Amino acid sequence: MSEHSNGKEVLVRVEGLKKYFPITRGVVIQREVGAVKAVDDVSFTVYRGETLGLVGESGCGKSTTGRTILQLYRPTGGNVFFEDVNLATLKGGPLRRMRRRMQMIFQDPYASLNPRMTVGNIIGEPLEVHGVATGKARRERVQELLALVGLNPYFVNRYPHEFSGGQRQRIGVARALALQPDFIVCDEPISALDVSIQAQVVNLLEDLQNKFGLTYLFIAHDLSMVRHISDRVAVMYLGKIVELTDRVELYERPQHPYTVALLSAVPIPDPIADSQRQRIILEGDVPSPANPPPGCNFSTRCWKAIDICFEQDPPFIDIGGGHYCACHLVK
Amino acid sequence: MATTLLEVKGLETRFFTQDGVVKAVNGISYTLNESETLAIVGESGCGKSVGVMSLMRLIPEPPGKITGGEAMFLGRDLLKMNKEAIRQVRGKEIAMIFQDPMTSLNPVLTIARQITEALELHMGMDHRQATDRAVELLEMVNIPEAAGRINDYPHQFSGGMRQRVMIAMALSCMPQILIADEPTTALDVTIQAQIVELVKRLRDELGMAIIWITHDLGVVAGLAERVVVMYAGFIVEEALVKDLYGSPGHPYTLGLLGSLPRVDMIRNERLTSIEGMPPDLIALPEGCPFAARCTFVLDRCLRDNPPLLSVAPGHKVACWVDVETGREK
Numbered sequence: 001m002s003e004h005s006n007g008k009e010v011l012v013r014v015e016g017l018k019k020y021f022p023i024t025r026g027v028v029i030q031r032e033v034g035a036v037k038a039v040d041d042v043s044f045t046v047y048r049g050e051t052l053g054l055v056g057e058s059g060c061g062k063s064t065t066g067r068t069i070l071q072l073y074r075p076t077g078g079n080v081f082f083e084d085v086n087l088a089t090l091k092g093g094p095l096r097r098m099r100r101r102m103q104m105i106f107q108d109p110y111a112s113l114n115p116r117m118t119v120g121n122i123i124g125e126p127l128e129v130h131g132v133a134t135g136k137a138r139r140e141r142v143q144e145l146l147a148l149v150g151l152n153p154y155f156v157n158r159y160p161h162e163f164s165g166g167q168r169q170r171i172g173v174a175r176a177l178a179l180q181p182d183f184i185v186c187d188e189p190i191s192a193l194d195v196s197i198q199a200q201v202v203n204l205l206e207d208l209q210n211k212f213g214l215t216y217l218f219i220a221h222d223l224s225m226v227r228h229i230s231d232r233v234a235v236m237y238l239g240k241i242v243e244l245t246d247r248v249e250l251y252e253r254p255q256h257p258y259t260v261a262l263l264s265a266v267p268i269p270d271p272i273a274d275s276q277r278q279r280i281i282l283e284g285d286v287p288s289p290a291n292p293p294p295g296c297n298f299s300t301r302c303w304k305a306i307d308i309c310f311e312q313d314p315p316f317i318d319i320g321g322g323h324y325c326a327c328h329l330v331k
Numbered sequence: 332m333a334t335t336l337l338e339v340k341g342l343e344t345r346f347f348t349q350d351g352v353v354k355a356v357n358g359i360s361y362t363l364n365e366s367e368t369l370a371i372v373g374e375s376g377c378g379k380s381v382g383v384m385s386l387m388r389l390i391p392e393p394p395g396k397i398t399g400g401e402a403m404f405l406g407r408d409l410l411k412m413n414k415e416a417i418r419q420v421r422g423k424e425i426a427m428i429f430q431d432p433m434t435s436l437n438p439v440l441t442i443a444r445q446i447t448e449a450l451e452l453h454m455g456m457d458h459r460q461a462t463d464r465a466v467e468l469l470e471m472v473n474i475p476e477a478a479g480r481i482n483d484y485p486h487q488f489s490g491g492m493r494q495r496v497m498i499a500m501a502l503s504c505m506p507q508i509l510i511a512d513e514p515t516t517a518l519d520v521t522i523q524a525q526i527v528e529l530v531k532r533l534r535d536e537l538g539m540a541i542i543w544i545t546h547d548l549g550v551v552a553g554l555a556e557r558v559v560v561m562y563a564g565f566i567v568e569e570a571l572v573k574d575l576y577g578s579p580g581h582p583y584t585l586g587l588l589g590s591l592p593r594v595d596m597i598r599n600e601r602l603t604s605i606e607g608m609p610p611d612l613i614a615l616p617e618g619c620p621f622a623a624r625c626t627f628v629l630d631r632c633l634r635d636n637p638p639l640l641s642v643a644p645g646h647k648v649a650c651w652v653d654v655e656t657g658r659e660k
Contacts, residue, residue, distance in 0.1 A: 024586065045371075057520070057521065057522075058519055059518035073382060073509060076461040077555055159488035164608050166608065170411070194374040194375055194546065194603065195374060195546060195548075195587055195590055195591065195605075196374060196586060196587060197589050197608075198590065199589075199590035199603070199604035199605070200519045200604040200605075200606070201603040202602060202604075203601060203604055221519065221520065223520070223594050224549075224591065224592040224594040225592050225596055227592060227593075228592035228602065229592075251594065251595075259523060262520065262521060262523075263594060264522045265521045265523065265524035266520055266549070266594040267523075267524075267527075267549030267550045267551060267553055268553075268593060268594060268595050269549045269551075269552050269553060269588060269591050269593065269594075270552055270576050271552040271553065271572045271573050271576055272573070273554070273595060274549075274552045276552040277529075277595075279524065281521075281524050281525055281528055282524075282525070285489045285522070286490070291360060322457065
């Protein structure tokens, strides 16, 4: 098993991951006229038992990254190692066997549960697909899972519409846990929920992590929640990771100008602390990933940009102590 | 003493559905002073939107009905006006911006057409004057190359830009009150910061009063002067911003603040979540609507619904319990 120099065990290693979606013209004869570079050369590792937060604004490619790691989208380039197996080259049966070990929790608990299936069938389906349990054993396992996520085990015969948003998200969590995975990609699991319910689901995810030693890739746009739940945090902008480090370092000493601006834009629920902060308001919008600017992707909105930023893409390098940053001005 | 612009008393709105009567707003009272920013905070389904929609008389009837209360705006009761009179107020004296700028702009009309409509209707401008004014308004909300973009359609703008267009439309007739219904919820955090700054600047320049409806206690802290917290159609707390965050008086407010992680510090390892769910508005419990989820609950809470009473100047709380001691007041 691969070990990192700091003694932590690597569970997932992503190397130069790319996912381009083609843009086509024409109805009968489709020509490719360009590509949306949703994920463009992203590399990072996830250690066993940790929570890696992945933050960014909508359209920055954070969800696509999560899905490409799980091979729900096949990557355009690059490798994804799960332990020492390269998922990017696996197909068919071997890939399906690996899938048991990695699961996903989706953002919208209303769209990710089939309204015509009972809760028992939703949670039990992965057990059947992977031949883990059938019949009575399956039913018992489903009830056990329901109890685990804080729902009444007698709910097995109910349908998703009978539950509230927070309860549905618990069903999604139970389904992800059914096959006892090692790695779970949580794709904005709380963004659709009310504040008081968000805290319930986050506490549940943390309890389950402690209990089963789960490893999370926690995708979110809520920087406050990511700070709470993550061990390390990666910040994405327009298909690239611009900064990655542990949570204390990132929030106390952000280096990349985008991270600095993003953090200063988050409102603080305390009028005194909020009024004492220096706020950086970024101009303009995120450029289109189909047509990213030359040089650094952030150069069009960066208030510190110098000539080189408009010409050369900055490398993503370790600036000391596992703090990675991609900026010409940060050395 | 600040002049009162709007005084809402005992507003009550119901929806008569097949499943029963949904008690969406249950006798809420508050005031809005001139050039003041008031935030109404609460979770989905707490009646915060229905409350202001009732003031604007935008509740679909049936199934909805305003069943009680009054809303005095400059000596006139908004709830008793006839349709023609309320149309004169709507968009002119009280304007509104909504959560989702894509669905609240008409996709098949140009921006110019949509902004000039109100100007021609309410201000009696001709087409040319209205178009010139529309360009000015777009410049005021910082839309680059406003004159060139005025004939674009909504889909040609990004989310943040669309919200700017909405603000320009709302401000076209220089309203005295701007009602903003979760205007930044659909936006990214950097764009949210742009919009909040814009609204603050315009508020100071134009001196209008704002009712800002949101579920985000973070945005409120930097924007509003006073806050009203709603739960299950009731106002449970009303306070100045600094009092609400400094010494929250209602267990629900306390729980909400505890369940928010903060970007500027690491708090406790565990968030204090509020267990359970809000009550069903068709079958509201007897007593306090928050009692089933409350950690301070007493016997009395299950019997009587506490009234909204003053605990300090400008600070009102609807709770039988003193949250500092945990005992009955």
